[in-house]
Amino acid sequence: MQTAEESEIGDDDFFQDVDVLQSHGINVADIKKLKAAGICTIRGLQMCTKKRLCAIKGISEAKVEKIKEVVVKLSECGFLTALEVSVKRRHLFKISTGSLELDKLLGGGIESMAITETFGEFRTGKTQMSHTLCVTAQLPNNNGYSGGKVIFIDTENTFRPDRLRIISDRYNLDQEAMLDNVLYARAYTSEHQFELLDYVAAKFHEEAGVFKLLVIDSIMALFRVDFSGRGELADRQQKLAQMMSRLQKLSEEYNIAVFITNQMTADPGATMTFQADPKKPIGGHILAHASTTRISLRKGRGELRIAKIYDSPDMPENEATFSITSGGINDAKD
Secondary structure (H helix, E strand, C coil): CCCHHHHHCCHHHCCCEHHHHHHHCCCHHHHHHHHHCCCCEHHHHHCCCHHHHHCCCCCCHHHHHHHHHHHHHHCCCCCCCHHHHHHHHHHCCEECCCCHHHHHHCCCCEECCEEEEEEECCCCCHHHHHHHHHHHCCCCCCCCCCCCEEEEEECCCCCCHHHHHHHHHHCCCCHHHHHHCEEEEECCCHHHHHHHHHHHHHHHHHCCCCEEEEEEECCCHHHHHHCCCHHHHHHHHHHHHHHHHHHHHHHHHHCCEEEEEECEEECHHHHHHCCCCCEEECCHHHHHHHCCEEEEEEECCCCEEEEEEEECCCCCCCEEEEEEECCEEEECCC
């Protein structure tokens, strides 16, 4: 049962539409321009700088000032008590990874309103986890989570619908219906990857509350290709920071779980410090600070894999063993 306090903070709180600007003197044409730029909610407007709004074709600085004034009127002052935050966080949900051990490590699964990053060498199970989550996100669980649709952005051509069919058999789901709930996009450049997020925002808004998971496999692959050498590093990190900021805002604006995979690189400086494993995730501090929870994956014997909490605001550093099976990520068999 919801308490009166909880029901006051319903889904409307996440989806206050930009259309309400119309009753405050902003014309329909300007509202359409905002939506075309992927800004569909009042919360989305709050998350935009004036500079970004001015960059939208046809919206002048004077209009931006007026829009921002209205947003201030429509939104709360910005401060909440810890109790109010606690009530809001009850809207959070967790999506199972397919392995009970791994779920336990993550405190119940992949969390909404947050970015979960997994990194590891090739064949450690990153893409397998992405595919498994596409199916498990559609399953209701005992904690009040009703299941929902998924958006999958593929940067390395690793997405396989047939893999999803086999995983869905494990959960006795209708294959066609399950595949119909996964929206897929192939990104070819880092710019294209960023542009797709406008479409993602529009989709989340169009089917409010229906989409529950956004997967990007992998987050850094195209940045690695498009920016080369130290000369372009600053530019790359700035673009990456903008992308991660957009992902974090989307996850909070629409109460979505964001799951990203990342690659590893050799760390030439590590040999000086005598580290046991001289490899590290790419993306540097920008990615490290932007991801809410980071999980490192490494190979075990055969199909066994070991997941370790690398960084988390509320989970202790710990490890869990899981296995990769034909039905996706599963518990390790003794």
